[in-house]
Amino acid sequence: MGNIFANLFKGLFGKKEMRILMVGLDAAGKTTILYKLKLGEIVTTIPTIGFNVETVEYKNISFTVWDVGGQDKIRPLWRHYFQNTQGLIFVVDSNDRERVNEAREELMRMLAEITDKLGLHSLRHRNWYIQATCATSGDGLYEGLDWLSNQLRNQK
Template structure:
């Protein structure tokens, strides 16, 4: 049945950009999605790109490093992006304002106006982690009129290296 539907409707592809401050857990999430298991990671200098297939849709997920020196380069990845996963370390209270500034810089860019947005509140298992509603408030995030969609999700994945 799946093959028949695939032939009728074709396979869809979506370009997803995964951004967030350094050490938020972007690469760990990417490889958990791709491989279904946790892997040891190192800080991303540059980017990782993987294709994850789910329900007849191929998601080309671009995980771009989050160090402050790399962030000005993020805009070069915006063109053609259909979805943004912005990953936040819920236990990093010292940098939540920095995360808010970066998120708003991204979503206010003309190239990103039609992108579906998911804020992933990561590391919920850590002591003193902010809850999703607190993250949403501190990021001043709410779906904008005319924007396709916006959501906040939460979870925790084992940390990499």
């Protein structure tokens, strides 16, 4: 009987889980963002070869964030991380003006692959959000998580 109440309580008030994929060009700030969210501080990072994965607890949601390397040779592997992902964060370093077009091309390539798998009409009905942030100061990061949290709460 205690198990029934425990499971009911967890279902009503327990943490929800959300798997997030974070991608973008190399040196865009993905790992800096991940550890700013996780630890609340800036850590020294090195280029990500492969991925980093961390759990970030925020507003009764457990975000499992997959930070995947952005070097051009690694980008074709991004598609292997799409499965079971509820949210996608595409990081663009807006200060790197020389590579903004490259970031746009990678985003378009990734979306083309997703639309190919889901069907174009499916993406038209998805919610999109652009959040300006600063990885080092943390400005805007929690506003982005607020939006993701609300989207998860509103899922049926």
